[in-house]
Amino acid sequence: MDRSGIADILDEMGTLLELKGANPFKSRAFHNASRTVSSVPEDVIALAKSERLTTIKGIGEGIAKVITELVEHGRSKEHEELKKGIPPGLFDMMKIQGLGPKKVAFLFRQKKITSIEKLEKAAKAGELAGLEGFGRKTEQNILLGIEQLRKHSSRFHISTAEKAALEILDAVKSHPGIMRCELAGSLRRRKETIGDIDIVASARKNAVPAIMKMFTGHPSVTRVTGEGETKSSVVLSSGINCDLRIVTDAEFPFAMNYFTGSKEHNVRIRSLAREKGWSLNEYGFSAVEEEGKRGTSKRAVKCRDEADIYKAVGLPYIAPELREDAGEIERAKEGRLPELVEEGDIRGTFHCHTTYSDGRNTLKEMAEAAIALGWEYLGIADHSQVATYANGLTEERVRRQHEEIDALNATFNKFRLFKGSEVDILPDGSMDFRDAVLSRFDFVVASVHSQFKMTEAEMTKRILKAVKNKHVTMLGHLTGRLLLEREGYPVNQSEIIQAAADYGKVIEINAHPMRLDLDWRWVRIAVEKKVMISINPDSHTATGLSDVRYGVGIARKGWCAKKDVLNTRNAKDVSKLLKNE
């Protein structure tokens, strides 16, 4: 069993423990271990085989045993024991807003409800109201929750969420009573997909009711699910939940920190605060009352911004993108946080399509858009010949495109177009152009566009062959990770990243918002193995070039420093690097 399979089982075991009403800290240990397994840079499989799993923080004797069993036999006895008597439908039921493990387990025990369908039937028949802890209101909310679950997938692409968020954020910000107001949550942490939108604001006390009214009455709001003095929740027309929290200005940095999360990061920061004798919540630090020591405890710390909070717990500022409790706190303690790449460091990008294949804009228009962004170069990479569906270029058309690029380059002052191609990796792992043609490009992006239904081993072998091809400089949207509804294909990312390191290849972060398919965890592993990263928008339009920022978000999550990113180099250095030095 591979890493993600192990992570899934551990997570499921955590949920099973919740459903069975086990010690909540025990179930949390499994959920934590699941996250750890999918995010540590070490090779979990190898550690299991050499009995060194417990060297990983958060994996002890018990969970190590489960992982080892999964690696060796593909199944775990303890997992199977836990699953006994728990219908799989209960997991679906827990996805309904307002239904957690306790209520789901209760409904199962009392009413033998084992699926969303049965739950819906019971709720519609009015059989739930009157049960212990259930009333009319809960029954209605369950039906609404089911409806919402069916209508919308529970997560949204960052680009969709950002658009919806900025619209309502601007409206709230415009209220004269607002002092500070920002996006928090996973949107601020720049995750590829967003569960809901969090807005944190500070405001004058007497303006709060009016601001809440303005928020819940915004045209993009379709349903108000909660309205309180400090917090209101709504559902937007796009189906995304959006929360607004209003605090005082002194509390603002604490609220920002708290609601930016991640939850796991917060837990760690709060522990650090505790070690220093403070309790930390979304409003500030307060002294922990020690028994018999009343009044002697230290004074609360005032913080103007988040950096002050980190300073108070003995850490340097940690950028939101890093706050996943994936090693950032240890690094911060050691003063070894990376100096993250910034959007402003980007000097150009690669893997862009034009009207030569399936792009919407001409070479010249793409170049002009890049110049308008202040970039120094742009890498053109239209499709290769086998991609007939995308109007892939024949050898003859490649020649013509190169002539046009040469002519355009002659007209530029301080800008350059690089000649590239997104060449298909054919099912047998060979490339879609002859070596003689490949050698004419400044760079070659190798991508899979066909025969997705291969096994993981077959697909990995196919891509590894391309990695070893000396004309290939860059691997295009390569992990085939399933992101929301998009089709994916299975590959062994570890092996491919290792091969990229061995053969000096560049790995692409596909910045196209619908194709953010390189998980930040893998970016981080690539960075640790010193693989060069390229942030490419896979743009088919001139306006799409600015999508690079989504890739920058993922790069930052993956701990990319400026030096790890190809696009931060000047044109001359890029040329050298792509020529394989």
Add this chain to the structure above:
DNA sequence: GCCGTTTTCGGCCCGACTGTTTTCAGTCG
């Protein structure tokens, strides 16, 4: 189940909101 510069036992982050209750449990983030 995991962890330990006080610890191998006894902690493990914390508050708002909701809907159900009549003082609180469950859920969420």
